[in-house]
Amino acid sequence: MTRESWTTRLGFILAAVGSAVGLGNLWRFPWMTAENGGSAFLVVYLGIILLVGVPGLLAEFVIGRRSKRNPAGALYRLSNGSGSWGIVGLLGVFTALVLLSFYSVVGGWILRYVGASVTGAYFGNPGYFDAISFGAEAAAFHVAFLGLTSLIVVGGVRSGIEKATTVMTPLIVVMLAALAVWAISQSGADAGLAFYLDFDADYLQANPISVLQAAAGQALFTLSLGVGTMITYASYLGEDNSLAFDGSVIAILNTGVGVLAGLVVFPLLFALQGGLSETAAGGGPGALFVSVASAFQQVPFGQLLAVGFFGVVLLAALSSSISMLEIPVAYLVDEHDVSRRSATLGLAGLILVTGTVCALNPDLFTTVSGPVVDTLLTAGLAGFLVFAGWVLGGDALAEYGTGSGRIARALGVPWLWSIRTVLPVFLLVTLGLSLGLV
Numbered sequence: 420m421t422r423e424s425w426t427t428r429l430g431f432i433l434a435a436v437g438s439a440v441g442l443g444n445l446w447r448f449p450w451m452t453a454e455n456g457g458s459a460f461l462v463v464y465l466g467i468i469l470l471v472g473v474p475g476l477l478a479e480f481v482i483g484r485r486s487k488r489n490p491a492g493a494l495y496r497l498s499n500g501s502g503s504w505g506i507v508g509l510l511g512v513f514t515a516l517v518l519l520s521f522y523s524v525v526g527g528w529i530l531r532y533v534g535a536s537v538t539g540a541y542f543g544n545p546g547y548f549d550a551i552s553f554g555a556e557a558a559a560f561h562v563a564f565l566g567l568t569s570l571i572v573v574g575g576v577r578s579g580i581e582k583a584t585t586v587m588t589p590l591i592v593v594m595l596a597a598l599a600v601w602a603i604s605q606s607g608a609d610a611g612l613a614f615y616l617d618f619d620a621d622y623l624q625a626n627p628i629s630v631l632q633a634a635a636g637q638a639l640f641t642l643s644l645g646v647g648t649m650i651t652y653a654s655y656l657g658e659d660n661s662l663a664f665d666g667s668v669i670a671i672l673n674t675g676v677g678v679l680a681g682l683v684v685f686p687l688l689f690a691l692q693g694g695l696s697e698t699a700a701g702g703g704p705g706a707l708f709v710s711v712a713s714a715f716q717q718v719p720f721g722q723l724l725a726v727g728f729f730g731v732v733l734l735a736a737l738s739s740s741i742s743m744l745e746i747p748v749a750y751l752v753d754e755h756d757v758s759r760r761s762a763t764l765g766l767a768g769l770i771l772v773t774g775t776v777c778a779l780n781p782d783l784f785t786t787v788s789g790p791v792v793d794t795l796l797t798a799g800l801a802g803f804l805v806f807a808g809w810v811l812g813g814d815a816l817a818e819y820g821t822g823s824g825r826i827a828r829a830l831g832v833p834w835l836w837s838i839r840t841v842l843p844v845f846l847l848v849t850l851g852l853s854l855g856l857v
């Protein structure tokens with residue numbers, strides 16, 4: 420059977436943006452910014468996106484387009500059958516399963532909040548989130564979210580993923596922009612903007628390492644790096660366009676959506692709620708749900724707006740979760756001749772179990788979604804960079820150059836040396852810091 424490919428270049432870009440834009444942007448990013456020095460954090464974060472994120476994205480693209488394979492098959496074949504490199508790729512397949520196990524639980528919460536916005540179930544009930552976040556019902560909603568994810572993935576690259584994300588991704592941007600305009604126009608929104616974008620250089624100076632770590636972790640997660648999502652998506656590229664151009668567009672749109680999400684969340688909280696609630700101030704998985712939900716309670720048509728808001732979050736989460744499931748599916752289809760249908764069903768069955776375990780264990784959930792994921796992503800991306808830089812080497816540069824314009828080509832050699840030297844070292848130091856080894 421011939422391998423599938425995207426119908427158009429735009430289809431690929433929208434699918435990749437759909438993967439990148441997710442809970443990382445809508446929920447994690449605004450909080451990280453507010454907690455780490457406001458716009459001072461933003462500056463560091465933008466620097467890392469540009470200097471680590473984009474080169475990393477390009478390394479994954481190069482591996483994917485050159486091999487036309489899932490991460491495990493890509494590293495194995497491109498290294499002429501090295502088992503060790505195959506294992507590095509396989510680690511990505513494993514990480515995808517870990518990621519989806521917790522992401523799908525959060526997806527379940529969102530699904531529930533969309534429904535609860537229609538009925539108004541959480542209005543006037545600040546304990547709602549705690550009541551629904553873990554337990555048997557949380558597990559049931561996780562299964563429902565996983566079902567939606569599988570339904571798209573089973574449709575394949577063109578009629579499943581591409582079709583879904585070509586509708587969802589533009590819708591996310593438009594709806595979020597509309598919500599931001601509305602939120603900023605509320606009286607009292609200024610306090611929220613000041614809190615969000617306050618330039619706290621002192622904080623940065625006092626905590627340079629933790630800010631750097633936070634920014635690096637966020638940059639990898641939000642660009643879907645270190646697992647092989649971008650290897651897999653680029654493996655479905657049919658024609659050779661400029662990877663550097665496509666990668667820049669993806670990074671810019673993704674960052675824009677993060678900033679936009681902050682423009683919705685903070686004005687909303689300050690204008691309508693007079694600031695951060697207790698739960699929100701500490702961040703944590705419940706922050707978005709508790710505070711945003713209670714803010715909507717105060718406005719006319721609040722229920723309708725809440726449905727819109729949680730609807731956007733749901734679309735964003737779904738267009739990301741399909742990119743996680745697609746990695747192991749592609750692996751089984753490419754390497755083990757399993758049909759897409761059986762692969763999707765079998766893997767959904769597996770994640771049904773692992774996700775349920777997460778939905779029943781708050782402590783496990785917190786560990787998996789935090790340190791475990793951070794470690795796996797950082798190590799994974801370091802592996803991909805070293806692979807592209809040293810194993811592919813000149814071939815990586817040739818693949819990068821195919822289809823690229825003059826400016827991109829001029830940046831090729833600096834790109835190659837950065838992924839060979841500085842960037843892996845940077846990632847390993849971040850990894851060591853977070854594991855307490857350095």
Ligand code: TRP
Binds near residue numbers: 643
């Ligand atoms: N980037 C997505 C977000 O911000 C999450 C995501 C999707 C992801 N695929 C990934 C994260 C692969 C890491 C690796 O929510």
